Amino acid sequence: MSMEKSFVKVARLSDIAEGKSARVSLGDDEIALWRVRGKLYAIGNVCSHQHFSELHRGMLSGLTVACPMHGWTYSLETGIAVSGSGRVRTYEVKVEGENVFIDRTPPET
Numbered sequence: 001m002s003m004e005k006s007f008v009k010v011a012r013l014s015d016i017a018e019g020k021s022a023r024v025s026l027g028d029d030e031i032a033l034w035r036v037r038g039k040l041y042a043i044g045n046v047c048s049h050q051h052f053s054e055l056h057r058g059m060l061s062g063l064t065v066a067c068p069m070h071g072w073t074y075s076l077e078t079g080i081a082v083s084g085s086g087r088v089r090t091y092e093v094k095v096e097g098e099n100v101f102i103d104r105t106p107p108e109t
């Protein structure tokens, strides 16, 4: 049975400019919250290569972001590495008015 979702407010929409990201915390998780063409995407901020928490400073290209450290690149939609290997977690995002919420329910395994 799937767990009920639990959305937590993490930012205001105006905190995140188009094509940019914000680093937000959700419990122990650090999240890179990207805004691309008006839509928000939340991925784990910690690169699966050497675990630098830098994906919020990565280089955006389409719907992928490249880690600024050594260039491993992740899909914002799936979190899967399209260059390098592994993946980062993705989170469901909800916007209500000016408020941005992220679902903190642990992923189903």
Ligand code: FES
Pocket (backbone or CB within 6 Å): 047, 048, 049, 050, 051, 052, 067, 068, 069, 070, 071, 072
């Ligand atoms: S730490 Fe991200 S590519 Fe090396």
